[in-house]
Amino acid sequence: MRNAYYQKQEVTIEFDCRFTVKVLECSLSEIIKAFCSFLPNLLTDFIMKVLLGYAEYVMSLKNKPFSCEICGNNHYFIWKTRHGKTTRILTIFQWVVLHQLQVQCSSCKHKFYLTRKLLGIEPMKRIPEQTRRKLGLIGSLASFRVARKIISMFGWTIDKMTLWRAVQETGKEIDFNLDPDELAHGEADGTGIPIQGIKNRGKELKVFVQHKKGGGIRVAGVDIGNYHGGWKRLFEPVIEIMKGFKTFLLVTDGDTTILDSLKGKVKVLFQRCLWHIPHQLKFTLWKDKVKRKSGDWLYLLAEIMEICAIRPLVDDLDVIKSMVKSKTERLAKLILFCKDKGYRMSAEYLENARPDLFTAISNRLNGKSTSRVERLMRTVNLRINVGKWSTSGALNATKIRLAYYYNGFDA
Numbered sequence: 001m002r003n004a005y006y007q008k009q010e011v012t013i014e015f016d017c018r019f020t021v022k023v024l025e026c027s028l029s030e031i032i033k034a035f036c037s038f039l040p041n042l043l044t045d046f047i048m049k050v051l052l053g054y055a056e057y058v059m060s061l062k063n064k065p066f067s068c069e070i071c072g073n074n075h076y077f078i079w080k081t082r083h084g085k086t087t088r089i090l091t092i093f094q095w096v097v098l099h100q101l102q103v104q105c106s107s108c109k110h111k112f113y114l115t116r117k118l119l120g121i122e123p124m125k126r127i128p129e130q131t132r133r134k135l136g137l138i139g140s141l142a143s144f145r146v147a148r149k150i151i152s153m154f155g156w157t158i159d160k161m162t163l164w165r166a167v168q169e170t171g172k173e174i175d176f177n178l179d180p181d182e183l184a185h186g187e188a189d190g191t192g193i194p195i196q197g198i199k200n201r202g203k204e205l206k207v208f209v210q211h212k213k214g215g216g217i218r219v220a221g222v223d224i225g226n227y228h229g230g231w232k233r234l235f236e237p238v239i240e241i242m243k244g245f246k247t248f249l250l251v252t253d254g255d256t257t258i259l260d261s262l263k264g265k266v267k268v269l270f271q272r273c274l275w276h277i278p279h280q281l282k283f284t285l286w287k288d289k290v291k292r293k294s295g296d297w298l299y300l301l302a303e304i305m306e307i308c309a310i311r312p313l314v315d316d317l318d319v320i321k322s323m324v325k326s327k328t329e330r331l332a333k334l335i336l337f338c339k340d341k342g343y344r345m346s347a348e349y350l351e352n353a354r355p356d357l358f359t360a361i362s363n364r365l366n367g368k369s370t371s372r373v374e375r376l377m378r379t380v381n382l383r384i385n386v387g388k389w390s391t392s393g394a395l396n397a398t399k400i401r402l403a404y405y406y407n408g409f410d411a
């Protein structure tokens with residue numbers, strides 16, 4: 001228990017350090033090698049001496065920075081031992097074994113260890129949160145092999161399991177949501193990721209990003225689920241904050257039925273991701289057995305590219321109206337063409353996309369209809385493509401990575 005009335009003060013602790021070093025030659029590499037072999041003892045000694053010096057200082061104060069967890073006394077204690085049972089703690093420089101400092105409460109005779117109270121780390125935990133978060137960040141930014149290699153250059157080793165667990169626990173603590181102070185624009189998109197025991201890229205990672213006032217994006221939601229499913233879990237947490245916006249422009253090709261519950265509370269404007277449309281059309285044309293690069297194929301692709309290309313910075317409402325009208329007509333022609341030729345899948349796809357193609361431009365929310373999630377997905381894949389993941393493993397590593405790159409997370 002910490003004493004809330006304790007006033008922090010700078011304490012000077014001095015100590016001398018004696019060491020014996022044996023080297024064959026005085027090259028820098030030899031000296032660094034000697035230092036690395038020295039580090040565990042040096043660090044342990046350093047922590048112990050600072051800890052003890054500080055403990056002696058606070059024991060001399062009337063008002064202690066800690067209090068008895070039984071009776072609440074924070075004035076009168078006596079030393080039991082300065083060299084008690086050992087405790088192992090992981091620092092970012094490796095494990096240290098510390099002798100515990102023990103005191104006794106003068107009023108209720110309760111004995112307790114001071115070490116972790118003074119160090120500000122949780123009881124029983126061998127890996128303090130501050131170390132765990134740093135290892136979690138390292139393990140999400142680089143593959144475990146690379147992380148171990150880099151760590152080994154600083155003179156110590158860490159096992160893969162410790163790194164993996166640090167990633168899992170750190171990832172679990174990270175939650176995303178909309179920021180009510182940022183823009184009422186967002187994009188949601190999915191990408192296939194490899195999961196252990198599932199063929200190919202068997203699961204879909206779904207990401208919801210919010211556009212920021214100063215440009216750029218932040219992550220507002222992440223989930224991993226089956227293809228075409230799981231969109232509900234992605235949007236569910238953001239509904240409350242979304243209600244605070246008058247209108248929200250959502251660019252997505254995902255299933256947004258969960259947002260129907262917002263009807264009457266927020267006007268959600270849906271915009272199909274224009275970047276995806278030509279890509280999707282290639283896929284439906286393949287399903288319709290239209291030969292790649294044939295006359296029909298080229299005509300349809302070229303047309304859809306032009307329909308989906310929106311020039312930024314068109315600001316005149318009349319120009320916009322006339323542009324949308326012309327694009328809508330061209331699209332109708334394209335759908336008819338597909339129907340006439342019997343390209344059923346492609347006709348159906350374009351028909352479905354039609355109502356939400358020009359929402360952004362019609363509402364003068366220009367330039368927000370092209371995907372910025374693509375790059376984000378590449379950032380995710382750089383890590384996820386290395387190694388075999390379970391669903392939760394991949395999700396946690398992705399959460400840390402995204403929080404670090406887009407939301408200012410730091411360990």
Ligand SMILES: [Zn+2]
Pocket residue numbers: 068069070071072073105106107108109110
């Ligand atoms: Zn007590």
